[in-house]
Amino acid sequence: MKKDLVPVRFARKSARGALRRLNPVSKAAITLAAYAVLSMAFALLTAHAANATAKPADPELVAHGEYLARAGDCIACHTAQGGKPFAGGLKFGTPIGAIYSTNITPDAGSGIGKWSYDDFAKAVRQGTRPNGETLYPAMPYPSYARLSDDDTRALYAYFMQGVAPVHAQNRAAEIPWPLSMRWPLSIWRTLFAPKVQVFDDSHYSDTAVARGAYLVQGLGHCGACHTPRARTMQELALTDLEGDDFLAGGGPIDGWVPSNLRGNARTGIGAWSEDDIVQFLKSGRNLHTAAFGGMTDVVQHSMQHMTDADLLAMARYLKTLPSNHPKETPYAYNAIAANALQSGDASARGAAVYRDNCMACHRSDGRGYTRVFPALGGNPVVQGKDPTSLIHVLLSGNTLEGTKSAPSPFTMPAFGWRLSDQDVADVATFVRVNWGNTGAPVIADDVAKVRKMVAVNAPELPPGASFKH
Numbered sequence: 001m002k003k004d005l006v007p008v009r010f011a012r013k014s015a016r017g018a019l020r021r022l023n024p025v026s027k028a029a030i031t032l033a034a035y036a037v038l039s040m041a042f043a044l045l046t047a048h049a050a051n052a053t054a055k056p057a058d059p060e061l062v063a064h065g066e067y068l069a070r071a072g073d074c075i076a077c078h079t080a081q082g083g084k085p086f087a088g089g090l091k092f093g094t095p096i097g098a099i100y101s102t103n104i105t106p107d108a109g110s111g112i113g114k115w116s117y118d119d120f121a122k123a124v125r126q127g128t129r130p131n132g133e134t135l136y137p138a139m140p141y142p143s144y145a146r147l148s149d150d151d152t153r154a155l156y157a158y159f160m161q162g163v164a165p166v167h168a169q170n171r172a173a174e175i176p177w178p179l180s181m182r183w184p185l186s187i188w189r190t191l192f193a194p195k196v197q198v199f200d201d202s203h204y205s206d207t208a209v210a211r212g213a214y215l216v217q218g219l220g221h222c223g224a225c226h227t228p229r230a231r232t233m234q235e236l237a238l239t240d241l242e243g244d245d246f247l248a249g250g251g252p253i254d255g256w257v258p259s260n261l262r263g264n265a266r267t268g269i270g271a272w273s274e275d276d277i278v279q280f281l282k283s284g285r286n287l288h289t290a291a292f293g294g295m296t297d298v299v300q301h302s303m304q305h306m307t308d309a310d311l312l313a314m315a316r317y318l319k320t321l322p323s324n325h326p327k328e329t330p331y332a333y334n335a336i337a338a339n340a341l342q343s344g345d346a347s348a349r350g351a352a353v354y355r356d357n358c359m360a361c362h363r364s365d366g367r368g369y370t371r372v373f374p375a376l377g378g379n380p381v382v383q384g385k386d387p388t389s390l391i392h393v394l395l396s397g398n399t400l401e402g403t404k405s406a407p408s409p410f411t412m413p414a415f416g417w418r419l420s421d422q423d424v425a426d427v428a429t430f431v432r433v434n435w436g437n438t439g440a441p442v443i444a445d446d447v448a449k450v451r452k453m454v455a456v457n458a459p460e461l462p463p464g465a466s467f468k469h
C-alpha cells in the first residue's frame with residue numbers, strides 16, 4: 001500500500017506547484033474544466049447509484065426475463081435436488097473432482113444481489129466473475145455469448161426482481177490443489193469461448209428460422225449436450241456455420257446419449273416433420289420416440305413452457321441442418337419379424353426375450369402405441385451408432401414424465417435385475433436389426449459396461465411378497 005501512496009502524493013504536490021506558476025486566466029480555465037469533469041463524474045456516479053438501488057422494474061420486462069430464464073433452463077442446473085429454486089448446490093462430476101452450481105438468487109450476502117448488470121452480463125455471456133475468476137464451462141457461457149443485450153437485461157431484471165432471495169452459501173469445488181486453480185480456465189476461455197457478438201441473422205432464410213437459430217444456439221444451449229466435443233472439451237462447432245459437427249450427437253451423459261439432431265435419415269431427425277419436433281419438445285413424446293435422460297429436464301423445465309411460435313421456429317431451424325451422413329438410406333418398414341412373432345416363431349436371436357418381456361407394450365410390429373409406448377422401428381435411439389441409451393433403458397427402465405399438454409406419465413419397467421447381460425444383448429440386437437432397423441448387433445460385454453455405470457434396482461415389493469418360488 002505505502003509503496004503506491006508515495007508517487008501519488010508526489011504527483012499531487014507537483015501539480016499544485018505547476019498551478020501556482022500559471023497566470024490567473026489559465027487558472028480560471030483549468031478550474032472550470034476541473035469543475036466540468038467533476039460534475040460529469042458526479043452525474044455518472046448518481047446514475048450508477050440509481051441503477052444499483054432496486055428501482056421497481058417494469059413488470060413486463062421481469063416476465064419476459066422469466067420466459068428467457070426458462071428458455072435457458074437456468075433452474076435445472078442452479079437448483080440442488082430438493083433445494084430452493086436458483087439457490088445452487090447441484091453437483092457436477094468432472095474427471096478431476098466435483099464442482100457445484102452457485103446461488104443466483106438476489107440474496108445480497110450469498111447470492112448475486114449486489115451484482116451490477118455488467119457483472120451479471122459478464123458471468124452469463126463471457127464466463128467471468130466480478131473478481132476476474134473464470135467459470136467452469138459447465139455453465140454454458142460459450143452458447144449464451146450469443147444473447148442480445150436486450151435479452152440479457154430482461155434476464156437481469158428477472159433475477160433481481162422476480163426471484164425470491166435465498167440465503168445459501170456456495171459450496172466450494174472438491175478439486176484438489178493445484179488442479180483447483182482457475183487460471184487455466186481463463187486460457188481455455190480465451191481459446192474456445194466466442195466473444196460476445198450481435199447475433200447475425202443474415203445467414204438464415206427467414207425470420208422464423210433465424211429466431212430458431214438464435215434460441216437453439218444461444219439460450220437453449222442444445223449443443224452443450226448434442227454436439228460432440230474435442231478432447232479439450234470445447235464443442236466442435238457452436239453454430240451450423242462452423243461445420244456439420246454441430247448437433248451431430250454428443251457423448252453419453254449419465255449413461256444417456258444425446259441424439260443427432262441433423263437431417264440424417266436414420267440416426268438423426270431427417271424423417272421427422274416440424275410438427276413431430278414441436279410435439280416432442282412440448283410433451284417429451286411423439287410417434288417416433290419418448291424423452292429420457294437429460295432431455296427429460298429440458299422438456300420439463302424449459303421446452304414445455306415455450307410459446308408455440310418459438311417451438312416452431314426451433315423446429316424449422318433444426319430441419320435446415322443437412323445430414324452429416326448423406327449415404328444413410330431412409331427408414332423403410334419391414335414385416336418379417338412381425339410375421340414371425342405373430343405365427344409363433346421366436347427362433348431369431350432375442351425374439352423369445354422380446355416376446356416374453358416387451359411385446360405387450362411395444363407390439364410385435366415394433367410400432368408401439370403412439371405417444372404412450374414409443375415405436376422401436378425407425379427409432380434413432382434404437383438404431384443409433386452408440387447403443388448406450390438403449391442398453392441403459394433396458395437395464396434401468398425409465399418414466400416418461402407428464403407435461404402440461406400430455407399429463408399422463410408412462411413407465412418402462414427395469415429389466416436389469418432379472419435379465420442377464422446375454423439376454424439384454426440379445427433383445428437389444430433383436431430390436432436393432434428388425435422392422436427395417438439397421439443398427440449393429442450388441443454383445444454381452446457392451447451390456448456389462450453400461451451395467452457398471454447405471455443404477456439397476458429391483459422394483460419394490462409389497463411387504464411379504466417375494467420374487468422367489
Ligand code: HEC
Binds near residue numbers: 069135
Ligand atoms: C448446464 C448447467 C447450467 C445452466 C443451464 C446454467 N448454469 Fe449458470 N452456472 C453453472 C455452474 C456449474 C456454475 C458455477 C461454475 C463455477 O463454479 O465455475 C454457474 C455459474 C453461474 C453464474 C456465476 C455465479 C457466481 O456466483 O459465480 C451465474 C451468474 C450464472 N451461472 C447464471 C446463469 C443463468 C442466468 C442461467 C440461465 C440463462 C444459467 N446460469 C444456466 C451451470 C449452469
Ligand code: HEC
Binds near residue numbers: 267
Ligand atoms: C442436458 C442435455 C441436453 C440438452 C441441453 C438438450 N438435450 Fe435434447 N436430448 C438429450 C438426450 C440425452 C436425448 C436422448 C434421449 C431422448 O431421445 O429423449 C435428447 C433427445 C433429443 C431429441 C430427440 C431426438 C431423437 O432422435 O430421439 C430432440 C428433438 C432434442 N433432444 C432436441 C433438443 C433441443 C432442441 C435442445 C435445445 C433446446 C436440446 N435437445 C437440449 C439431452 C439434451
Ligand code: HEC
Binds near residue numbers: 393394411
Ligand atoms: C409396460 C410397458 C413396457 C414394456 C413391457 C416395455 N417397455 Fe419399453 N418403453 C415403455 C415406455 C412407457 C417407454 C418410454 C419411457 C421413457 O421415455 O421414459 C419405453 C421406452 C423404450 C425404449 C426407448 C425408446 C425411446 O425412443 O424412448 C426402448 C428402446 C424400449 N422401451 C425397448 C423395450 C424393450 C426391448 C422391452 C423388453 C425388454 C421393453 N421396452 C418393455 C414401455 C414398456
